[in-house]
Amino acid sequence: MIGTAYIVDDDEAIRDALTWLFKSRMVASRAWHSAEAFLADWRHDLRGCLVLDVRMEGMSGLELFDLLSERGSHMPVIFLSGHGDIPLAVAAVKKGAFDFVEKPFNDNELVDRVIQALAFDASRQERRAGQASLDARIGQLTPREREVMVRILDGKYNKVIADELNIAMRTVEVHRARIFEKMGVKSAVELAQLLSGRR
Numbered sequence: 001m002i003g004t005a006y007i008v009d010d011d012e013a014i015r016d017a018l019t020w021l022f023k024s025r026m027v028a029s030r031a032w033h034s035a036e037a038f039l040a041d042w043r044h045d046l047r048g049c050l051v052l053d054v055r056m057e058g059m060s061g062l063e064l065f066d067l068l069s070e071r072g073s074h075m076p077v078i079f080l081s082g083h084g085d086i087p088l089a090v091a092a093v094k095k096g097a098f099d100f101v102e103k104p105f106n107d108n109e110l111v112d113r114v115i116q117a118l119a120f121d122a123s124r125q126e127r128r129a130g131q132a133s134l135d136a137r138i139g140q141l142t143p144r145e146r147e148v149m150v151r152i153l154d155g156k157y158n159k160v161i162a163d164e165l166n167i168a169m170r171t172v173e174v175h176r177a178r179i180f181e182k183m184g185v186k187s188a189v190e191l192a193q194l195l196s197g198r199r
Contacts, residue, residue, distance in 0.1 A: 001026055001027065001028040002026050002027060002115065002118060003027060003028065003047075003048050003049065003115075003118030003119075003121070003122065004027070004028040004029060004030065004047070004048035004049075004118075005018075005022050005027050005028070005029045005048060005049050005050075005051050005114050005118070006029070006030055006031075006032070006038065006046070006048055006049070006050045006051065006075075007019065007029055007030070007031040007032070007051045008031075008032045008034070008035055008037075008038045008050065008051070008052045008053060008056070008061065008064065009031070009033075009051075009052075009053040009056070009080065010033055010034060010053065010056040010057050011053070012033070014053070014080070015031040015033070018031070018051065019031055021107050021110070021111060022111065022114065025111045025115070027111065027114060027115065027118070034056060034057065034058055034059070035052075035056060035058065035059035035060070035061065035063065035064035036058055036059055038064065039059075039064065039067070042068070042073070044071070044072060044073070046073075046075060047075070047121060047122075047125060048075065048118060048121065049075065049076050049077075049078060049098070049114050049117040049118050049121060050068075050075050050076070050077045050078070051077075051078050051080060051114065052064065052065065052077055052078070052079055052080065053079075053080050053081075054079050054080065054081040054082070054085040054088060054089055054092075054100075055081075055082065055085060061079060061080075062079075062088055062092055065077055065079075065092055065095075065097060066095075069095070069096065074121075074124065075121065076097075076098035076117035076118075076120055076121050077092075077096075077097045077098055078097070078098050078099045078100065078101060078110075078113055078114060078117060079092055079093075079097055079099070079100035079101070080100070080101055080103055080105065081100050081101070081102055081103065082102070082103050083102065083103075086100070086102065098113075098117045098120070099113050099117070101113065134194070134195075137182055137183050137184065138183075140182045141179065141182055141183075144165075144175060145175050145178060145179050145182070147165060148161055148165070148172060148175040148176060148179060149179050149183075149191070151164065151165075152176060152179065152188050152191065153188070153191065153192055153195065155188075158172045158173055158176065179191070
């Protein structure tokens with residue numbers, strides 16, 4: 001399976017059809033009959049793609065989308081909408097929904113969009129994990145090592161750094177070696193590449 005699609009639709013026939021459709025394309029799925037039921041099971045760390053009907057009894061898909069956004073959910077959402085819901089769905093896309101698909105939908109096009117949303121979600125999670133790892137490495141540096149690192153990134157030689165910080169050049173060399181070790185790099189170029197966009 002290449003990911004999980006979470007289906008929220010009050011139409012049992014649609015839920016069953018989507019479950020079968022996703023399974024045929026190696027997409028796992030779970031289904032709920034209402035926004036309230038999904039919300040009861042929702043966790044912040046849920047990963048995948050939400051396929052959400054716009055109009056449902058009780059809480060609408062748009063209300064669920066707004067609530068999840070307020071709670072910090074970043075899961076991509078694909079709305080399923082009837083013809084009359086399109087202006088509402090377009091407004092949801094402007095607020096960050098991944099897409100909307102009009103009913104009746106083309107099966108393959110819908111699954112293609114779900115797979116794209118799953119890939120988008122996985123890529124975003126990977127970037128966040130990489131960012132957290134980088135933050136952790138930077139967090140291991142001492143204040144002095146950070147001062148030295150800034151100057152290394154400015155392309156300054158050890159002697160210049162030593163003069164600016166009023167420390168021995170040998171001390172700068174030791175700091176440089178520790179910075180490279182903690183940051184997991186072998187050169188100033190690798191360090192600059194790793195921290196590109198962070199300064």
